[in-house]
Amino acid sequence: QSALTQPPSASGSPGQSVTISCTGTSSDVGGYNYVSWYQQHPGKAPKLIIYEVTKRPSGVPDRFSGSKSGNTASLTVSGLQAEDEADYYCSSYAGSNTLSFGGGTKLTVL
Amino acid sequence: QVQLQESGPGLVKPSETLSLTCAVSGYSISSGYYWGWIRQPPGKGLEWIGNIYHSGNTYCNPSLKSRVTISVDTSKNQFSLKVTSVTAADTAVYYCARGWLLGNFDYWGQGTLVTVSS
Numbered sequence: 001q002s003a004l005t006q007p008p009s010a011s012g013s014p015g016q017s018v019t020i021s022c023t024g025t026s027s028d029v030g031g032y033n034y035v036s037w038y039q040q041h042p043g044k045a046p047k048l049i050i051y052e053v054t055k056r057p058s059g060v061p062d063r064f065s066g067s068k069s070g071n072t073a074s075l076t077v078s079g080l081q082a083e084d085e086a087d088y089y090c091s092s093y094a095g096s097n098t099l100s101f102g103g104g105t106k107l108t109v110l
Numbered sequence: 111q112v113q114l115q116e117s118g119p120g121l122v123k124p125s126e127t128l129s130l131t132c133a134v135s136g137y138s139i140s141s142g143y144y145w146g147w148i149r150q151p152p153g154k155g156l157e158w159i160g161n162i163y164h165s166g167n168t169y170c171n172p173s174l175k176s177r178v179t180i181s182v183d184t185s186k187n188q189f190s191l192k193v194t195s196v197t198a199a200d201t202a203v204y205y206c207a208r209g210w211l212l213g214n215f216d217y218w219g220q221g222t223l224v225t226v227s228s
Binding site: 003032034036038045046047048051052057089091092093096097098099100101102103104 | 213216
């Protein structure tokens with residue numbers, strides 16, 4: 001069970017869109033439609049923003065969207081706002097009731 | 111409103127056992143969902159430790175499985191984590207969380223920093 005691969009950083013200007021990738025294998029991301037994304041602000045607990053690849057929990061703005069192709073999942077943040085600056089983590093079911101997280105991506109709003 | 115609160119020693123000596131408890135309010139543990147532990151070393155990413163279901167079944171990260179025990183006390187509406195033979199690599203903020211479906215954690219505790227040092 002290995003950590004999923006995310007770029008360490010991403011950035012965009014207010015109003016722009018940015019996409020963060022999360023690459024795994026056929027044993028996790030590619031094998032199941034159970035990819036989640038979490039947003040974490042400094043000193044705070046993570047917050048679930050996407051589950052089952054594309055679904056948003058109640059209260060999460062539709063500026064956040066998820067997708068998946070093969071072994072890579074992606075999170076897109078549209079219409080960037082200052083409060084979107086945070087760390088983002090993907091996670092995936094990895095079979096046998098286990099879970100893997102990505103290494104995290106620091107999103108900077110320029 | 112579901113709330114989770116971690117508690118336990120903030121400092122543990124190397125080779126000893128780390129013990130944490132997560133008190134749940136606003137929801138009965140025995141009613142369903144599962145309950146998980148996730149940790150985050152300072153300045154690093156999240157690592158899933160393991161889950162316990164209301165049935166008592168537990169599932170743990172294979173890399174930690176030999177050292178981790180997760181248990182539940184439904185009478186106190188809380189669940190616990192023990193990690194044996196700790197080293198400096200176990201220094202982290204430890205979070206407890208409520209889980210549903212396969213890998214979604216919707217409610218989290220605030221986290222508690224555990225430092226392993228002599």
